[in-house]
Amino acid sequence: MAFKCLPKVRVPRSLLGRMLLLTLLAIVIAQTLSSAIWLSQLRTTQLEGLVTSARSLARSMTATVTYLRSLPLAYRPLVLDQMRSMGGTRFFVSLNDKPLGMPTLPLTARKKAALDAVDQVLRQSLGPDADVSVKFVSPHDLRIFNAGLKLEELPRSWAHFALTLEPVNPPVLVTQIQMAPGEWLYIASLLPEPYTSLEEEGLPALQVWFIALSSIFLLLFIGLLVHWQSRPLKRLARAARDMSLGEDEFKPVETGGGSEVVEVGRAFNTMRARISRYLTERSQLFSAISHDLRTPITRLRLRVELLEDEQVQHKFGRDLDELEMLVKGALQCVKDTDIHENIEPVDLNVLLDCLIEPYLLPQGNGRVTLRGKALRPYAGKPLALRRCMGNLIDNALKYGQNAHLRIEDNHNAFMLIVDDEGPGVPEQRLEQVFEPHFRLSGNQQGYGLGLGIARSIAHSHGGEVSLQNLSVGGLRVTLSMPRNAD
Structure with a gap:
């Protein structure tokens, strides 16, 4: 199997770019870890609160069941009709001949925890052998009464207060309990705020804005700091280049920035002064050598001319030519490589x-x-x-x-x-x-x-x-x- 070459990541070359990149990576990693830990703790806390609210709701259902059971059979429908006519109740309650079948919503961790909590409390109160059905249903799939009426087909005062929360359509908790053969108690309700939607939310918008603004301000301040610290280094680099080009006039580099940068600037000024003094002394030394060597070479040539032996004269002349060529070569080398120009x-x-x-x-x-x-x-x-x-x-x-x-x-x-x-x-x-x-x-x-x-x-x-x-x-x-x- 052939693998395509991955594109090469270009790392910024400047100190400012690299510092900002490393800071951005550190911020992203730190904020990701802290947000993950915070979100995990938040969801754990929310799950505990959801279970507590579900248990409280289940105890209210148990009280409703106990109250209806205490009424004579003939009075139960009358009491339920009166409760619906009054409106504003927490539950929508009805008595049906059989349990109503409705499509249930897919289970999530939060839905399952709420259903388990409600079922546990109901069975503890009604007995482990009680016939209880607890499930979450979408408001669009909700059915009421034996006729299977939809929510929008009921009078608004009957059920909308307890089972709708506009503009959100949260899932409805439907509990059906068998009171007696051929008699099922139907209880529909919503979980209390802030657990109505039962969905696991991501980072809140306020938290995202906080992370973004803190990152922007941190990058801005670090960018200003690095820019402030890098200006002396840029001056130092410019001075080093001018020095390598042999600038005649010695101008000390202006020091600034942190103590370490200031120390480097001072050391560079000291080094530059020493090198400038050395070059001046070298130029003077070679000028003196040029003057001092040419005089004895010229004097020796005059003395060679006075020799009578032509063979000896030729040997001395050849040695003097070689010596003069070496001197001229050395002086030319110094002269050609030490050009004082702007x-x-x-x-x-x-x-x-x-x-x-x-x-x-x-x-x-x-x-x-x-x-x-x-x-x-x-x-x-x-x-x-x-x-x-x-x-x-x-x-x-x-x-x-x-x-x-x-x-x-x-x-x-x-x-x-x-x-x-x-x-x-x-x-x-x-x-x-x-x-x-x-x-x-x-x-x-x-x-x-x-x-x-x-x-x-x-x-x-x-x-x-x-x-x-x-x-x-x-x-x-x-x-x-x-x-x-x-």
């Missing part, structure tokens, strides 16, 4: 058009294709993004001759996919190529920093650069940057 909306379509335009000319060094467009501007650093995407395109053209670009953009993330037609990268070295100065072969030109710089810039924007070898040959480089804070 964050602003960047039109990525224009940026990419400018990057690929040189390669579309006949004299270009390669061929570049572009598919797709960015849906809207991206909030980031223009020069850094230009350098990041430019490095990816240059890397594809350098090692794969041709670069095929594709843009995938939605409200969650922007993705730039760059495919080349080169040999690819061994699987075990897909992460190693991001390391500074790493080259797959010794005859490759450059400093080996392009992919590392591109990934560092992507990380500063909260994104990522990943590599994947294509099955048809070539390497796929994917730049993904989130848009959730645009």
